[in-house]
Amino acid sequence: MRINNIGYLLKEGFKGIFLHGFMSFAAVCVTVACLLIVGSFSLLAYNLDIMVEDLNKTSEILAYVDSELSDAEARSIGTKINMLDNVLQSTFISREQALENFIEDHNGDSAFSGVQAEDLRHRFVVVLEDNTRMAETDAMLQEIPGIVHTSAAYELAEGFATIQSVLHMVSYAIIAVLLVVSLLIISNTVKLAMYDRKDEIAIMKMVGATNGFIRLPFVVEGFTLGMIGAVLAFGMEWAMYDALVERITEVDSLQLFQLVPFQELLIPMVVVFGGAGLFVGIVGSWTSIRKFMDV
Amino acid sequence: MIEFIDVVKTYEQGNVALNGVTMQIEDGEFCFLVGPSGSGKSTIIKLITGELRPTSGTVHVNGYSLERIRKREVPYLRRTVGVVFQDFRLIANMTVYENVAFAMRVVGAREKEIRERVPYVLELVGLENKANRHPGEMSGGEQQRLAIARALVNNPSTIIADEPTGNLDPERSFEIMALLQEINNLGTTVLVVTHAQNLVELFGKRVIAINDGLVVSDGMEAANDHENQ
Numbered sequence: 001m002r003i004n005n006i007g008y009l010l011k012e013g014f015k016g017i018f019l020h021g022f023m024s025f026a027a028v029c030v031t032v033a034c035l036l037i038v039g040s041f042s043l044l045a046y047n048l049d050i051m052v053e054d055l056n057k058t059s060e061i062l063a064y065v066d067s068e069l070s071d072a073e074a075r076s077i078g079t080k081i082n083m084l085d086n087v088l089q090s091t092f093i094s095r096e097q098a099l100e101n102f103i104e105d106h107n108g109d110s111a112f113s114g115v116q117a118e119d120l121r122h123r124f125v126v127v128l129e130d131n132t133r134m135a136e137t138d139a140m141l142q143e144i145p146g147i148v149h150t151s152a153a154y155e156l157a158e159g160f161a162t163i164q165s166v167l168h169m170v171s172y173a174i175i176a177v178l179l180v181v182s183l184l185i186i187s188n189t190v191k192l193a194m195y196d197r198k199d200e201i202a203i204m205k206m207v208g209a210t211n212g213f214i215r216l217p218f219v220v221e222g223f224t225l226g227m228i229g230a231v232l233a234f235g236m237e238w239a240m241y242d243a244l245v246e247r248i249t250e251v252d253s254l255q256l257f258q259l260v261p262f263q264e265l266l267i268p269m270v271v272v273f274g275g276a277g278l279f280v281g282i283v284g285s286w287t288s289i290r291k292f293m294d295v
Numbered sequence: 296m297i298e299f300i301d302v303v304k305t306y307e308q309g310n311v312a313l314n315g316v317t318m319q320i321e322d323g324e325f326c327f328l329v330g331p332s333g334s335g336k337s338t339i340i341k342l343i344t345g346e347l348r349p350t351s352g353t354v355h356v357n358g359y360s361l362e363r364i365r366k367r368e369v370p371y372l373r374r375t376v377g378v379v380f381q382d383f384r385l386i387a388n389m390t391v392y393e394n395v396a397f398a399m400r401v402v403g404a405r406e407k408e409i410r411e412r413v414p415y416v417l418e419l420v421g422l423e424n425k426a427n428r429h430p431g432e433m434s435g436g437e438q439q440r441l442a443i444a445r446a447l448v449n450n451p452s453t454i455i456a457d458e459p460t461g462n463l464d465p466e467r468s469f470e471i472m473a474l475l476q477e478i479n480n481l482g483t484t485v486l487v488v489t490h491a492q493n494l495v496e497l498f499g500k501r502v503i504a505i506n507d508g509l510v511v512s513d514g515m516e517a518a519n520d521h522e523n524q
Contacts, residue, residue, distance in 0.1 A: 008400060200386055203384060208401075213402075
């Protein structure tokens with residue numbers, strides 16, 4: 001294909017947008033609406049995932065040290081713990097500190113006033129990289145000389161893992177369904193625009209235009225409409241999300257929900273919106289023109 | 296050259312449109328194809344333009360074998376065959392010039408070529424003074440001339456005119472046939488599919504008559520033979 005042909009095809013593609021003004025407007029509106037729904041759901045899913053991830057990090061294993069060991073010997077076990085696969089970090093809690101925490105947890109209840117630091121053990125709070133491997137790591141901890149007992153909340157960790165995997169599955173499924181729905185709607189909108197030009201396409205076929213030559217202006221049109229829709233949807237999504245974050249910050253009772261600022265998600269969101277706009281625009285026009293090519 | 300050798304075309308519903316057609320049209324010939332409705336004339340045109348493939352037999356059109364032509368080769372075959380229809384099939388919102396230029400643009404011609412060729416073809420069909428008109432502002436005869444200009448502009452070796460005078464009065468019909476004759480004189484093969492018996496007789500060219508999917512006569516006398524059947 002020659003350069004002057006490419007220029008002509010691009011010009012025809014852009015001209016088509018204005019020639020079919022109402023259909024173009026409808027296609028952009030549909031793209032914006034679909035991308036806003038997909039984008040909002042993706043952001044919601046991402047924030048929920050982060051929240052579950054944060055909660056999951058609170059799952060930890062307590063590893064109790066043999067009370068016969070000296071303070072220095074007990075502390076040295078930390079090095080061995082940190083060397084274990086899947087250990088993110090371990091924090092040494094001395095028996096004195098453990099007692100303080102214990103009293104604090106029981107609001108200085110006099111019933112526990114007789115408890116001495118010597119009654120407790122030194123311990124390590126072990127945070128894991130992957131909580132689904134908690135049992136395996138727990139077993140390795142128990143193998144370390146000097147560790148006499150461990151305490152791990154398997155059920156809680158498994159619960160978080162399950163919530164996260166269900167959340168992932170549901171998110172992917174809903175995003176996929178929304179994308180397919182968007183694609184069908186946009187494809188139908190482009191199809192209507194093409195129906196308008198079916199005679200033109202038939203003449204092109206009759207005089208010997210190649211399929212690629214016939215398709216390209218429509219694909220340029222679809223691509224441009226998809227990108228216009230994506231840019232508008234991106235801007236609206238950003239404004240709405242920022243407004244939501246601001247509103248949540250203002251309300252004290254909603255402080256539990258810490259939404260990730262949009263600026264931090266800028267690159268992935270540009271990729272998602274740009275990619276989706278490009279995909280629905282090009283694939284939508286490509287698939288809808290196929291029907292008119294069998295002339 | 297167009298060559299059909301024992302061509303059978305059966306549609307999916309089982310209708311046999313052609314039942315062993317054998318014919319040959321040499322380069323530079325002027326030829327009429329006549330026959331009643333449903334005789335297989337349209338199927339022959341569709342086979343020549345690559346819209347259909349033969350069920351069996353061999354079809355050669357300007358160097359392409361239709362029974363084994365690849366899908367991506369069909370546009371190139373069509374560039375060698377210009378088609379003119381009874382209903383003109385013009386683009387209403389384009390001017391005369393644009394309608395003709397459009398046919399060149401979509402096959403990738405350069406702007407310079409288009410600027411040179413379109414006025415030449417419009418002059419050939421006698422529309423040089425109507426380049427800025429729209430098809431809706433022209434008579435039937437003029438619209439058919441425009442359709443012929445569009446079919447000619449890419450310099451095909453064959454022109455197929457499917458009932459080109461079907462919508463025209465006798466005088467305009469004669470003009471269109473004379474124009475096709477002139478085009479033929481310039482070396483282009485012309486195949487005219489028609490019911491207009493008077494024109495067939497008047498021009499005294501080769502006539503291929505088809506009936507029930509078979510060539511029933513072929514030659515200068517065929518028109519009369521066909522009428523007698």
